[in-house]
Amino acid sequence: TTAAACWDGDVINYREYDGDYYTTLDDVPADAAHDTVGGARNPADTYGQSAYLAVPCGWELSPDPGSSFAANFIGRHTWSTYCLTMSDGNSWRTRTYDSSYSSRSCGTDELLADGAGRYRVGGWRRILIRRLAITTAAAC
16 A cells, blocks of 8 residues: 655644644644634635645644643634544534633544545534654763
């Protein structure tokens, strides 16, 4: 099998959290008000990401780190949508959906793949991606 090609463009709207970097697959600013901004990669989709997109090179679909992460990071930003979807298909509410920074789920099985390494979601959601912090070993 052939590995899916990554998207070789610049990601500009990322946020740091706990040493790693996060953004949406379509690269929406974290504090964009609901239905006001489409992603840098798909400007027409202001409600959510409806187009299939490849993951940027060096990034990955964010694993679902659980409700604490949802409350402390996802739920503190609006992301111009209601929910963010993780690599396992679980979705968590954004501040747009619930201004109390809750850690409540807004569904499962929300991640769609086209078989060619591109992803999208249905409805008013976006996909969270992550770039791990690069660490280097100290020289001896």
